Amino acid sequence: MEIGKENKFVEFLKKYGIYVVVGVVVFAVALTFTLLAALNGSVRTGGGTLDFTLPMNNATVVKDYSDTALQENSTLNQWEAHLAVDLTSEDSDVFAVYDGTVASVGYDYLSGYTITISHSDGFLSIYSSLAEEVEVEEGDKVVAGEKIGSASESAEGELDMGAHLHFTLMLNDDYVDPNDYLSLQLK
Ligand SMILES: [Zn+2]
Structure with missing residues (x-):
């Protein structure tokens, strides 16, 4: 009985051992890439990998962000989707999250002073409710971590939030949850 069982096992390994080995190797490689991506805080996007930095020091x-659940906007007294993340920090400094080109610097009543930076791979990062004195102008090249402005109360649509x-x-003209790309909650 024992010998019979052993022979069956050996036969199984001879027949299918290669598939087991290939499976384990594929799993190990996939796991390694997943862990490396998680450690870097980077995200694979199409062909490339972007390593975003955080837009503020020790941000709170x-x-x-919420695209389905409505949140109360006490300034405008209405419930709405919030397709962004509101952040504060002690020094209020605002930094570019990745290398790119300043696509626009503008102002509108609800969003306040706003800088839009165009990155590779179809990403746009947009910084609103900034103080009027910004550090960049349209067409400027910026690098990740470069200071571009300061948080303020310039967004009339979110005035109740204070300086933020x-x-x-x-990504490709669609709003995405910044939490999927930056570890905002950890800082
Ligand atoms: Zn907001």
Whole structure:
């Protein structure tokens, strides 16, 4: 009985051992890449990998992203989706999250002073509710971590929030949750 069982096992290994080995190797490689990506805080996007940095020092999330659940906007007294993350920090400095080109610097009543930076791979990062004195102008090249402005109360649409950065991330013209690309909650 024992010998019979052993022979069956050996036969199984001879027949299918290669598939077991290939399976284990594929799993190990996939796991390694997943762990490396998680450690770097980087994200694979199409052909490339972007390593975003955080837009503020030791940022606190004061209002999170939500595309389905409505959140109360006490300034405008309405419930709305919030397709951005609102952040504050002690020094209020705002930094570019990745290398790119300043696509626009503008102002509108609800969003306040806003800088939009165009990155590779279809990403746009948008920094709203900034103080009027910004550090860049349209067409400027910026690098990850470069200071571009300061958080303020310039967004009339979110005045109740006090001085903060309203940070928006877009990928191929769609709003995406910045939490999927930056570890905002950890800082
Ligand atoms: Zn906001």
